[in-house]
Amino acid sequence: MSETPDLECRAISKNFDDFKAVKDVSFSVPQGTFFSILGPSGCGKTTLLRMIAGFQKPSGGDLLIKGKSMLDVPPNKRPVSMVFQHLALFPMMNIGANVGFGLRQRGVNKTDVKQQVERVLERVGLGGVAERPVSSLSGGQKQRVAIARCMVLEPDVLLLDEPLGALDLKLREHMKIELKQLQSEFNTTFVYITHDQSEALVMSDQIAVMNHGVFEQLGTAKELYYEPATSFVAGFVGEANRFAATVESADSGAVQMVTAEGKALRGVEAGRGLSHGDKVDVFVRPEAIRLSRSAADLAQLGNTSEGKVENILFNGANSQLILRDLTTGAEMSMALPQTGEFRDLAQGDVIAFGWEPQQTRVYRAGGAHGL
Template sequence: MTPDLAPDLAPDLECVDLVKRFGDTTAVDNVSFTVPPGSFFSILGPSGCGKTTIMRMIAGFLEPTSGDIRIKGGSVLDVAPNKRPVNMVFQHLALFPMMTIAENIGYGLRRRGLPKDQITRKVGEALERIGLPGIGGRKVDELSGGQKQRVAIARCMVLEPDVLLLDEPLGALDLKLREHMKVELKALQAAFDTTFVYITHDQSEALVMSDQIAVMNHGRFEQVGTGQDLYYRPDTPFVAGFIGDSNRWTGRVERTEGEAIEMRTDSGLVMRASGAGLKAGDRAEIFVRPESIRLASSAEALSVFDNRLQGTVTSILFNGAASRILVEDGVGETLEVTLPQSGEFAALKRGDAVHIGWGSVQGTCFGRIA
């Protein structure tokens, strides 16, 4: 086992070869990761992938089957949940309605037996940092959803945890408030300068707020990286399909040249993309982002692209600053193209004939089990 590091050199959180089994079911399968001090780390994945199980093991509510959990370099496996230097914000905030805001925030401090003047000072400082000074005397039901969210975070942060765990805390909010709270949470994390470990099934939340994201599937991490890494350089078909929108084709590789491949799709189209480790005859999948595809009224305008198709607009889905254009490619498949509202194609309508194209570097190809 790796020796403990000095606290000032160690990551705030480190999980090593973490495994959790429930009977014959493996919920977490040999997961390792580190979270540097002061960072925002998200675990992103579909329901049932194991992300909440990891969170509950870090908090001490579940015991790992094997592996280690270290905070500031020291193992916490034998440390009781209430003694670990972590705190947790749940989706259901569990604020006490019979208490004032100040009493809610100071609850943990009172449990620790701090003097009243220290509690008052710390609560006041926390209210300032969450941008809600002067509301300590109000009741919980007088606050908006976003204000309640900030109070729940302040209640955790006054205890000065090394790591704050957030278990899908925006899930119960309406869409507009959820979008606002993404920015708020990132600002609060910077204001408190505390490590946040956040779990979610919402890719937008993870992409907007996180310094690093772990994409989880079936108990394992498929890829850990920045939002840009995951979006533009996915390591696996699952990551390519789970993060953002993608057009996807399945087929067989006909030839390769370095990391460039040429594939014939199951519908008969020939496409070129980037794909390492593939050889002629392999079954494969190509993923292309909708915003990477270009639209033109003539084939000549797309002559610089390796991939060119002709199709018919079947639907235009307005989405604010951009529209999603669905194009039938002539062989029974529909592509999605993202375009800004203004410009040459602002007047595009259903039934219009169009040409589409994209470069081979915009397509990512992965091997597929036949």
């Protein structure tokens, strides 16, 4: 028999009058998983998190933690804790008092509170600071205090509502690694809400991409990046060049297309069912595009053209090249190899580029689905 998941949603939905914020979403999260819900503002992810926490009542479906329905369980009785975007630490209390607040609310005696607070502060790398004021902490340390305040309560599920959103870029990058390490240290199920794809890709065991109240795809970071199920996922997760085209032929997943400007393209269908005349969206990752001084060197790739250099965005190993396709007029973004071969490339130069059909993902235009 399989282990009961820490969290399970069964056709959960939430309506606000005539607006359906969450539409019959179903998923389960095994124990010890870092599970992220990724999506743009207004997609329903925060509403879903608030239903899990008990702050909002579902309009339909069921929500279970450790196999027990939570529909009639108030927020303070649920085995969950929540880290908010702005952390909500109490400035008038020292660090230890902040961390022990929930234990005191539960009526735990002072001696046990002190011992448990000291133990959890040690685990988040803040041992010996219980008497210090919260105001003395850096942004990253405050994040760890907020997590310690939740983890001292030993929740089955920790909910995190965009907790890195208020941090500067450098600290945010550091905290992505630290959060994943803390999750592994406690082996607690994390349900993490974010609109930042980098956060989700770096930290998560499983990611659900949410759009218009439904999950468009649920999978690992690699599955979402390399095998996006819908055009929305292909465009939202990672960078991609996008084209509109019309199908000329489709056979066993291989698609021949032509753009509005008359340029022929070859690609791979995401799914099945395309036929002559269908309108499609085409996606190509910047790193899939190869460059050459000679167009003949790329002839075997299947999709080739020439472009004029419009901009070079130098960022070390992550440098980008922006070209204007001389055939279609489309702007193309591609990774600039740091081999030294194109070191003297300059704005205004013309260069050949191309990519393989297997690197070209093709979707029916406007197509999307929910899980």
